[in-house]
Amino acid sequence: MKLRIRKITGILLLVILFSAAFYPPVQKYFHIPHNVTIFEGQTLEFPEFTTIFTHDKSAVTVNNDKQGVTGLASSTSDVSLQAMGLPIKSTEVTVYPELKVIPGGQSIGVRVHTDGVLVVGYHLMETDAGKVSPGESSDIRVGDSIIKMNGKAIKEMSDVQPVVQEAGKNGKPIKFEIKRNGRKMEKELTPVKGKGDQRYHLGLYIRDSAAGVGTLTFYEPESKKYGALGHVISDMETKEPIEIDKGEIIKSNVTSIEKGLTGEPGEKLARFSNDKKVLGDIVKNTQFGIFGTLKDQLEEHREIEPLEIGLSHHIKEGPAEILTVVEGDEVKRFNIDIISSTPQQSPATKGMVIKVTDKELLDKTGGIVQGMSGSPIIQDDKIIGAVTHVFVNDPSSGYGCHIEWMLNDAGIDLKDKTKEAS
Structure with missing residues (x-):
């Protein structure tokens, strides 16, 4: 019992x-x-x-x-x-200390120059010994940056050929200094001639610059430090992050939209403005976007009030907005929902899941499209993050990153009253 x-x-x-x-x-x-x-x-x-x-x-x-x-x-x-x-x-x-930033939303053109020249592929040449690629045989890999050749600094593609031809004529190998995953190392490569060719070659495809479009996220009105894109710029061939030497953001206009469909991400089609006005420099390319300093306060934002910062633990599931351009250069507000948000103690790119609910935006774009990355996310009159990626199988939804990590990479210290880089 x-x-x-x-x-x-x-x-x-x-x-x-x-x-x-x-x-x-x-x-x-x-x-x-x-x-x-x-x-x-x-x-x-x-x-x-x-x-x-x-x-x-x-x-x-x-x-x-x-x-x-x-x-x-x-x-x-x-x-x-x-x-x-x-x-x-x-x-x-x-x-x-109080910190407010100006929200972005403008379409920007992006031009970056690599640190050295970037190896993006191998070139097989027909020789008496068969098809060869000296670059591949030397263990210079796709994604490596060539920094020096025979002690000469390599800044752009035009710096490469004089060294190659001189070494070929002398029959001596070239000593390379390369950067791989942030580490510097040395390699040797002997250039060769192809059949019927009088010039010497490395057997490498190289690139020294890249360009594209994206969206400005914010800038701090006192220091004019800005953040944009919300994700790293990677080389389209190697898919590896580009280590930049210098770069610039340029005013651009959206000319048309390729609407997103299930399994096919859409895209903003934009062109650099006719005056090719440079808005600012690019000094960092990180997992949270590109960062630098604006040359001046943006003209169309002189009347825009700065917004407070909403940290990851301030975010609530439910209604929010994004600022972006879908036509010309007009920044407009569009409704979204925050589906989920994870408070983060350390940097991570996928902090939020968002869903576009605005009928106008869905009609024009299908949801989130390429070129929209970096669009600021606003909730309760606070800037809380930026759009980063679209879900391929659901273009109305995607990821957002939290604003604190972008501020950190921009050199804006949340703890510092002067808002200078820590």
Whole structure:
């Protein structure tokens, strides 16, 4: 009898615990973070069943209208919460100095010059010994950057041929300094002639520049540091990230749209503006896009108000907007939904899943198309990230990255009042 009572009691306790896990106040309790970051002037909201009974008054102030605390000054405060008069949780709130950026959305042309020249393929030549590629035999690989040849710095393709012809005539191998996955190493290669050819060749296909279009994400109005694209620029042949020596972004106009279909990503077709106006330089190419400094504040953005930053833990599932261009150079707002967002402690590119819900944008593009990457994502009047990739099997949906990682790569330190590179 007693054993049966114990079993029934145990089952009832399990049912109660299981039911409690789905009780809204309990769910909200588990969603209270242990530590969180906000900016000066921003408010962190807590569940309505809680009250705040201790906090550092020099760092945060209680905001009764929003049931939370508002950041006062750059500092860290332990905020203790209670419910029904009992302490339930303590949250560490870090307050960063106020930071606002100008949202982008403009279509931009991108031109980059590689660090050295990039090996993109092998060229087989017909010789008396058969078909050969000296480059492939020398273990110079597709994706390598050629930095020096016989001690001479190689900046562009025109630097290569004089060294090749001189070494060929002397019958001596060329000493190469190459960069592979960020590491420098040395190789040797002896150029050869093809049948009926009087010139010497390396047996390599090389490239020194690349161009394309994308979207500006943001810029910081004081330093004019910007971020764009939301993803790395890779060589179209090697699929490897391009190590850039220098580059520039140029004003561009969208001329037409190839609509996205299931299994076939669409594309913005754009051309550089007639005046080929250079908007800024490119100094970094990272997994979160391209970064540099604008030459001047963009003319069409002189009346645009800066937006606050929404960090990954501020993002909510539900309505949001993107800014982008689908015709000419007019930046427009379009509705999307945030399907999911993962708060991140370290940089990762796929921070959000988004879905286009705007009928106008769906009619014109089918959703997310190539060239839209970098379009800023806005929620609650905060810039929270950028569009990065489309789902091939569902062009209405795709990924977005969180804004903090783009700010970091742009050299905008969230903790620094001067917003200079750390």
